[in-house]
Amino acid sequence: MKIKRNGRIGALIKILCDHPNKIFTLSYFTNKFNAAKSSVSEDIVVAKKLMEDLKLGKIETISGAAGGVKYIPLTSEAENKEILEDVCKKLSKTNRIIPGAYLYMADVIYDPRVVRKLGEIFATQFVGQKVDYVVTVETKGIPIALMTANALNVPLIILRRDSKVTEGSTVSINYLSGSNGKIQTMSISKRAIQSGANVIIIDDFMKAGGTAKGMIDMMNEFEAKVAGIGVVIATKEPENKVVKDYVPLLILDKVDEINGTVHIYPNDALL
Amino acid sequence: MKIKRNGRIGALIKILCDHPNKIFTLSYFTNKFNAAKSSVSEDIVVAKKLMEDLKLGKIETISGAAGGVKYIPLTSEAENKEILEDVCKKLSKTNRIIPGAYLYMADVIYDPRVVRKLGEIFATQFVGQKVDYVVTVETKGIPIALMTANALNVPLIILRRDSKVTEGSTVSINYLSGSNGKIQTMSISKRAIQSGANVIIIDDFMKAGGTAKGMIDMMNEFEAKVAGIGVVIATKEPENKVVKDYVPLLILDKVDEINGTVHIYPNDALL
Numbered sequence: 449m450k451i452k453r454n455g456r457i458g459a460l461i462k463i464l465c466d467h468p469n470k471i472f473t474l475s476y477f478t479n480k481f482n483a484a485k486s487s488v489s490e491d492i493v494v495a496k497k498l499m500e501d502l503k504l505g506k507i508e509t510i511s512g513a514a515g516g517v518k519y520i521p522l523t524s525e526a527e528n529k530e531i532l533e534d535v536c537k538k539l540s541k542t543n544r545i546i547p548g549a550y551l552y553m554a555d556v557i558y559d560p561r562v563v564r565k566l567g568e569i570f571a572t573q574f575v576g577q578k579v580d581y582v583v584t585v586e587t588k589g590i591p592i593a594l595m596t597a598n599a600l601n602v603p604l605i606i607l608r609r610d611s612k613v614t615e616g617s618t619v620s621i622n623y624l625s626g627s628n629g630k631i632q633t634m635s636i637s638k639r640a641i642q643s644g645a646n647v648i649i650i651d652d653f654m655k656a657g658g659t660a661k662g663m664i665d666m667m668n669e670f671e672a673k674v675a676g677i678g679v680v681i682a683t684k685e686p687e688n689k690v691v692k693d694y695v696p697l698l699i700l701d702k703v704d705e706i707n708g709t710v711h712i713y714p715n716d717a718l719l
Numbered sequence: 720m721k722i723k724r725n726g727r728i729g730a731l732i733k734i735l736c737d738h739p740n741k742i743f744t745l746s747y748f749t750n751k752f753n754a755a756k757s758s759v760s761e762d763i764v765v766a767k768k769l770m771e772d773l774k775l776g777k778i779e780t781i782s783g784a785a786g787g788v789k790y791i792p793l794t795s796e797a798e799n800k801e802i803l804e805d806v807c808k809k810l811s812k813t814n815r816i817i818p819g820a821y822l823y824m825a826d827v828i829y830d831p832r833v834v835r836k837l838g839e840i841f842a843t844q845f846v847g848q849k850v851d852y853v854v855t856v857e858t859k860g861i862p863i864a865l866m867t868a869n870a871l872n873v874p875l876i877i878l879r880r881d882s883k884v885t886e887g888s889t890v891s892i893n894y895l896s897g898s899n900g901k902i903q904t905m906s907i908s909k910r911a912i913q914s915g916a917n918v919i920i921i922d923d924f925m926k927a928g929g930t931a932k933g934m935i936d937m938m939n940e941f942e943a944k945v946a947g948i949g950v951v952i953a954t955k956e957p958e959n960k961v962v963k964d965y966v967p968l969l970i971l972d973k974v975d976e977i978n979g980t981v982h983i984y985p986n987d988a989l990l
Contacts, residue, residue, distance in 0.1 A: 451769070451772070451773075453725060454724060454725060454728055454765055455728070455765065455768075455769040455772075457725055457726070457728065457729040458728040458729045458731070458732040458765075458766055458769055459732075459769060459773050459775065460729070461729040461730075461732060461733050462732050462733070462736055462770075462775055463775075465733055465736065465737070466736070467832075470832075480773075494725055494726065494729075495729055497726075498722070498726040498729055498730060499733075501722070501726075502722075502730050502751075504730065504733055504734075546884075546885060546886070546887040547887070548884055550884065550885040550887075551885075552885070552886065552887055552908065552910065554876075554877070554886065554908060554911060555874060555910075555911065558865075558874060558875040558876065558877055559874045559875070560865055560866075560868045560869035560872075560873075560874070560875060561738070561741075561872065561874075563865075564869060586857060586858045587857045587858060587861070587877065587879065590858070590861045590862065590865075591861065591865050591875065594829075594831055594834075594861075594862045594865055594866075595831075595865075597831045598831035598835060601831075601832065602831075603826060603829060603830045603831070603832075604829040604830070604831060604862065605825075605829065606825070606829055606858060608858065613817075613819055613821065614817060614821040614822075614823070615817070615823065615825065616817040616818070616821075616823055637823065637825060639823065639826075640825060640826065
């Protein structure tokens with residue numbers, strides 16, 4: 449089927465954006481569109497400029513034998529501000545406070561319309577790093593971790609709270625959860641992670657950092673390198689957490705059960 | 720910023736496809752592109768035809784006061800065949816068999832590059848239904864359920880195996896897991912589901928159907944209507960499962976531990 453330039457650019461953008469960070473060869477598009485290499489190259493130039501002008505992410509051309517073109521979903525600081533302020537607004541509603549000064553947030557962090565944007569913000573922070581896997585621990589961090597893996601075009605690994613018969617041989621570790629001072633276990637199939645891999649750790653919440661530290665320890669068991677840690681919400685206190693380098697999207701300062709107020713704000717460094 | 724038609728169509732497709740099943744008004748695009756209503760209308764016609772020609776899903780215009788334009792990610796039968804046969808090929812590798820005749824599948828059902836396509840296949844099956852939520856139970860079904868929710872543009876609800884202090888008041892039910900004959904518990908925050916909602920249930924695996932039945936019972940607690948059930952893999956035996964209407968993507972006939980063979984095939988009805 450012969451497709452006109454109008455259409456080619458639309459289709460090119462659709463295909464690239466559906467597969468973030470995947471490299472497509474020029475021949476893929478010349479075959480698909482029944483068009484000359486020179487035409488497709490021109491289409492790419494137009495698509496590239498368009499994405500930049502409208503701040504919809506970045507189209508990158510890679511030269512050489514393994515070359516081609518790929519889409520990188522980059523969020524701008526202005527976009528981060530809009531998205532993160534919107535999430536803060538949702539989370540600071542008084543009726544979210546749960547006895548014990550917890551914050552109900554399942555509806556926000558399980559909503560694909562929210563987490564796909566948060567996943568793109570995380571992916572933007574780790575762009576340029578070699579990432580083989582995104583790693584999380586069940587349960588609440590899974591949606592945001594999956595969307596980060598989606599934006600980075602890599603597989604997700606889910607650490608389990610206990611070992612399952614369906615996973616075969618597993619590696620288990622114990623770690624100290626800082627939030628409740630209890631020893632907990634996490635476990636993963638031996639075959640889940642290639643030795644020496646580069647990983648990004650993503651979770652929904654960090655208080656003392658014990659769970660993130662547990663995930664780092666688990667990665668050490670596989671001689672995997674932790675290239676970055678991202679959490680949706682980090683509490684302001686304690687300031688000294690057991691992990692050092694992490695990127696929080698939001699900072700939770702205070703949940704005041706008595707006055708019914710929540711103080712949460714975006715991480716300045718992302719705006 | 721004034722954007723030429725070439726670019727407008729690309730940007731229109733990018734924005735629509737980034738937000739499946741979300742309705743955008745014409746004014747949204749006339750403002751964004753600084754273009755006349757008539758021009759944007761013509762762009763939509765071109766984009767519509769293009770998506771149909773390339774079988775990349777459907778762009779639909781909705782007339783009336785709440786009208787506008789939206790993108791529906793529809794998979795064709797040919798696409799289903801290609802995707803599902805590819806997943807079968809991956810899953811039938813001998814080295815996936817785990818003692819007890821289980822099949823290791825975490826790497827496949829946690830991979831965003833796989834599950835986003837499976838999510839679109841599910842969404843296609845339930846298109847035209849009014850869906851308020853996608854519901855799953857932790858853990859292995861979460862990635863595929865999230866991607867189905869993403870394609871349908873609705874929130875995801877995750878039922879937990881036990882009740883958590885961070886969820887506030889919860890509703891819990893007990894159910895009989897057909898696979899291991901044990902009584903199990905699932906639980907969800909009272910505030911998670913609006914009474915009378917329409918839901919789709921998505922899970923990774925169904926043997927006797929006990930877990931799906933448990934989820935239906937849980938929905939009854941909220942007077943929610945189950946509009947459909949989708950599972951990635953249903954076992955061939957037992958043929959009589961405790962739930963009747965469900966859409967499996969794949970049928971697992973046999974895992975033969977002694978001969979090291981796996982017999983799994985796509986659901987014919989989808990091809």
